[in-house]
Amino acid sequence: xxxxxxxxxxxxxxxxxxxxxxxxxxxxxxxxxxxxxxxxxxxxxxxxxxxxxxxxxxxxxxxxxxxxxxxxxxxxxxxxxxxxxxxxxxxxxxxxxxxxxxxxxxxxxxxxxxxxxxxxxxxxxxxxxxxxxxxxxxxxxxxxxxxxxxxxxxxxxxxxxxxxxxxxxxxxxxxxxxxxxxxxxxxxxxxxxxxxxxxxxxxxxxxxxxxxxxxxxxxxxxxxxxxxxxxxxxxxxxxxxxxxxxxxxxxxxxxxxxxxxxxxxxxxxxxxxxxxxxxxxxxxxxxxxxxxxxxxxxxxxxxxxxxxxxxxxxxxxxxxxxxxxxxxxxxxxxxxxxxxxxxxxxxxxxxxxxxxxxxxxxxxxxxxxxxxxxxxxxxxxxxxxxxxxxxxxxxxxxxxxxxxxxxxxxxxxxxxxxxxxxxxxxxxxxxxxxxxxxxxxxxxxxxxxxxxxxxxxxxxxxxxxxxxxxxxxxxxxxxxxxxxxxxxxxxxxxxxxxxxxxxxxxxxxxxxxxxxxxxxxxxxxxxxxxxxxxx
Amino acid sequence: xxxxxxxxxxxxxxxxxxxxxxxxxxxxxxxxxxxxxxxxxxxxxxxxxxxxxxxxxxxxxxxxxxxxxxxxxxxxxxxxxxxxxxxxxxxxxxxxxxxxxxxxxxxxxxxxxxxxxxxxxxxxxxxxxxxxxxxxxxxxxxxxxxxxxxxxxxxxxxxxxxxxxxxxxxxxxxxxxxxxxxxxxxxxxxxxxxxxxxxxxxxxxxxxxxxxxxxxxxxxxxxxxxxxxxxxxxxxxxxxxxxxxxxxxxxxxxxxxxxxxxxxxxxxxxxxxxxxxxxxxxxxxxxxxxxxxxxxxx
Numbered sequence: 001x002x003x004x005x006x007x008x009x010x011x012x013x014x015x016x017x018x019x020x021x022x023x024x025x026x027x028x029x030x031x032x033x034x035x036x037x038x039x040x041x042x043x044x045x046x047x048x049x050x051x052x053x054x055x056x057x058x059x060x061x062x063x064x065x066x067x068x069x070x071x072x073x074x075x076x077x078x079x080x081x082x083x084x085x086x087x088x089x090x091x092x093x094x095x096x097x098x099x100x101x102x103x104x105x106x107x108x109x110x111x112x113x114x115x116x117x118x119x120x121x122x123x124x125x126x127x128x129x130x131x132x133x134x135x136x137x138x139x140x141x142x143x144x145x146x147x148x149x150x151x152x153x154x155x156x157x158x159x160x161x162x163x164x165x166x167x168x169x170x171x172x173x174x175x176x177x178x179x180x181x182x183x184x185x186x187x188x189x190x191x192x193x194x195x196x197x198x199x200x201x202x203x204x205x206x207x208x209x210x211x212x213x214x215x216x217x218x219x220x221x222x223x224x225x226x227x228x229x230x231x232x233x234x235x236x237x238x239x240x241x242x243x244x245x246x247x248x249x250x251x252x253x254x255x256x257x258x259x260x261x262x263x264x265x266x267x268x269x270x271x272x273x274x275x276x277x278x279x280x281x282x283x284x285x286x287x288x289x290x291x292x293x294x295x296x297x298x299x300x301x302x303x304x305x306x307x308x309x310x311x312x313x314x315x316x317x318x319x320x321x322x323x324x325x326x327x328x329x330x331x332x333x334x335x336x337x338x339x340x341x342x343x344x345x346x347x348x349x350x351x352x353x354x355x356x357x358x359x360x361x362x363x364x365x366x367x368x369x370x371x372x373x374x375x376x377x378x379x380x381x382x383x384x385x386x387x388x389x390x391x392x393x394x395x396x397x398x399x400x401x402x403x404x405x406x407x408x409x410x411x412x413x414x415x416x417x418x419x420x421x422x423x424x425x426x427x428x429x430x431x432x433x434x435x436x437x438x439x440x441x442x443x444x445x446x447x448x449x450x451x452x453x454x455x456x457x458x459x460x461x462x463x464x465x466x467x468x469x470x471x472x473x474x475x476x477x478x479x480x481x482x483x484x485x486x487x488x489x490x491x492x493x494x495x496x497x498x499x500x501x502x503x504x505x506x507x508x509x510x511x512x513x514x515x516x517x518x519x520x521x522x523x524x525x526x527x528x529x530x531x532x533x534x535x
Numbered sequence: 536x537x538x539x540x541x542x543x544x545x546x547x548x549x550x551x552x553x554x555x556x557x558x559x560x561x562x563x564x565x566x567x568x569x570x571x572x573x574x575x576x577x578x579x580x581x582x583x584x585x586x587x588x589x590x591x592x593x594x595x596x597x598x599x600x601x602x603x604x605x606x607x608x609x610x611x612x613x614x615x616x617x618x619x620x621x622x623x624x625x626x627x628x629x630x631x632x633x634x635x636x637x638x639x640x641x642x643x644x645x646x647x648x649x650x651x652x653x654x655x656x657x658x659x660x661x662x663x664x665x666x667x668x669x670x671x672x673x674x675x676x677x678x679x680x681x682x683x684x685x686x687x688x689x690x691x692x693x694x695x696x697x698x699x700x701x702x703x704x705x706x707x708x709x710x711x712x713x714x715x716x717x718x719x720x721x722x723x724x725x726x727x728x729x730x731x732x733x734x735x736x737x738x739x740x741x742x743x744x745x746x747x748x749x750x751x752x753x754x755x756x757x758x759x760x761x762x763x764x765x766x767x768x769x770x771x772x773x774x775x776x777x778x779x780x781x782x783x784x785x786x787x788x789x790x791x792x793x794x795x796x797x798x799x800x801x802x803x804x805x806x807x808x809x810x811x812x813x814x815x816x817x818x819x820x821x822x823x824x825x826x827x828x829x830x831x832x833x
Contacts, residue, residue, distance in 0.1 A: 025552050025553050027550065108548060112630060113549045125563035183633070187629065188633065218636060219637070220640070223647075230648060233765070239765070240761050241761055241762070246757050246761070247670050249651060256644055529543060
């Protein structure tokens with residue numbers, strides 16, 4: 001290949017290819033990680049804009065900004081899909097995973113660098129397909145897919161005859177293919193490219209979290225692909241998988257979807273578990289408490305996560321025995337999760353604790369995730385779920401865990417590794433202002449939803465009774481506080497790039513013991529040309 | 536390798552490549568083309584005023600081109616650059632195992648849909664009245680007054696399906712024969728074994744096509760045909776992919792690409808073929824044999 005001959009002509013130790021080759025044809029794990037992070041910022045901005053549409057509509061009873069309740073559902077559907085597939089996953093799994101798995105295990109790159117690049121480049125087409133779906137016909141005479149991120153039939157089949165749902169399905173296909181390919185890459189890298197001495201039981205917990213996440217994606221994503229393919233043929237070829245009129249069963253779709261969907265929520269949060277473990281250990285100047293239980297708790301969460309899916313379906317008509325099983329299995333997950341929460345706290349206990357921004361976000365995460373975990377135990381009970389199903393109580397629960405919980409781990413990792421990735425130090429004061437504003441904003445948004453949910457506030461509905469006006473207005477005010485917090489964040493980041501204050505190889509001191517802190521900031525184009533030794 | 540003289544490890548650092556982004560563009564074109572095509576069926580309006588299968592065909596051709604140029608590079612890196620060190624070959628093994636694991640989970644979805652109705656055809660179950668009206672509460676379904684004429688009976692498993700089972704099992708043996716020949720550096724044996732495997736693979740597809748044309752049920756309208764064609768159809772697609780994979784290996788064997796020490800391309804094809812074989816055995820047992828029966832009129 002001519003490119004190889006060309007590159008061979010003038011290599012030096014840190015030779016970077018030209019712009020097109022470096023960013024479009026990349027085979028470098030750090031550059032691909034950067035692409036993922038930039039892509040996630042684009043996705044997060046779109047998803048955040050959509051959530052403001054939701055909160056603006058719900059600020060008061062009656063219709064505010066949408067002329068049609070279907071548009072509200074289109075916004076909440078796109079908000080959910082974009083935040084999951086195009087914000088959290090590309091940043092935590094694709095972005096930080098690509099940047100730091102090879103660095104932490106002392107590998108020069110990923111196992112399959114070219115495959116890595118196609119994993120990234122499948123994402124912008126997937127997002128484009130989803131954006132197109134907003135502007136083509138869904139239900140007769142209306143645009144967009146208002147089906148919820150769960151895409152349940154029959155609303156997603158006979159309820160949406162236009163092509164909007166087809167575009168959303170194909171978007172998920174491409175994003176899913178991307179996830180499967182990058183999972184194969186991460187698993188192979190972690191199993192085969194650890195530097196001499198880096199045994200599995202010495203791997204940083206972030207790498208453990210990525211390993212478990214990759215297995216979840218590898219085994220869960222193809223089932224979703226099957227489910228939405230059947231949805232596609234039901235919509236376009238007259239099959240009757242989910243249509244009772246031809247002997248099908250809409251609940252089958254729910255089973256298939258949640259067999260993917262429940263592992264998927266652990267896909268979203270597990271990388272965050274890994275990040276928080278690194279951050280808390282670093283800023284407590286102590287090794288993480290109970291390293292092996294922490295690693296195997298993630299393995300246990302991943303394994304049990306595959307056999308609890310029907311707790312999302314308590315109101316779908318499951319038999320009592322089935323409900324009892326899924327109740328018990330779901331409660332079991334609280335055990336390994338509890339191990340993790342208590343081990344994080346025990347890591348801080350007796351440590352020399354400092355509170356820079358990444359540590360604040362990590363502790364903020366523990367608070368939010370514990371709260372969301374407790375409401376999860378509540379919702380695990382089919383009897384209670386009968387009343388709470390499809391209320392914003394559930395919305396509060398899953399936002400505390402997999403959305404703002406995951407987001408706080410994302411910011412924790414971002415502030416923690418920003419000096420490593422860019423070589424620059426961010427402004428600590430602005431970072432702390434960002435943290436406190438966001439912490440207040442998200443709690444003001446979501447804590448009242450426990451109350452309004454218990455009072456009967458339904459999710460996925462654009463209008464509600466006047467009695468629920470108070471809590472909803474508070475929620476909307478909280479959303480504006482969060483937006484203001486994000487403005488502070490972008491200002492802080494812009495400032496860091498303007499000031500260019502050098503961070504140094506290890507700005508966090510002796511608590512930061514993992515291998516990425518032994519290389520320069522930013523690391524050389526190919527770090528570890530000589531493999532590091534680990535004792 | 537551009538900097539092989541600099542590196543102090545056996546890993547394969549790949550130079551920048553245009554194929555991934557071309558592949559992603561191809562996938563996008565194929566996806567949009569597929570929607571346009573599906574929305575053109577039954578005299579539909581298409582999307583954005585575009586109708587027909589052409590956009591899909593363009594996208595799909597782009598995917599094939601991408602795969603060709605991409606794997607051409609891989610083969611060149613193996614043969615010319617000698618970049619596939621032992622550890623890199625282990626990477627490829629892990630990668631292929633993971634890929635097949637994900638494929639297994641893909642088939643779990645089809646089997647799940649099949650057993651959802653085959654184990655619970657709806658006899659006397661509350662909430663399954665509509666299903667019972669279609670299936671008669673029986674699996675295989677009865678021919679009922681309400682099934683719309685989409686289902687008139689099942690295949691005899693001891694006819695073409697049995698022949699296809701024998702064909703696939705035999706092809707598993709011939710591919711193993713080829714592997715043993717390769718390990719003994721017997722190129723002629725390798726070529727004969729692979730040639731037989733490819734012929735058997737093509738025969739399977741031909742017999743499956745003949746069987747499909749005689750089907751007493753349709754893809755649409757009835758859950759029997761939906762689950763049957765989805766499961767066996769995706770299996771058939773995998774047989775075709777596996778046959779092409781083996782045919783590529785045949786060409787490479789004739790060109791002398793494989794050595795007894797290094798032939799992972801062949802091994803991956805053989806693994807994939809065994810996977811396809813095992814899926815067929817499950818289909819044969821669960822769908823063809825266990826799910827067969829004389830059609831009963833309700």
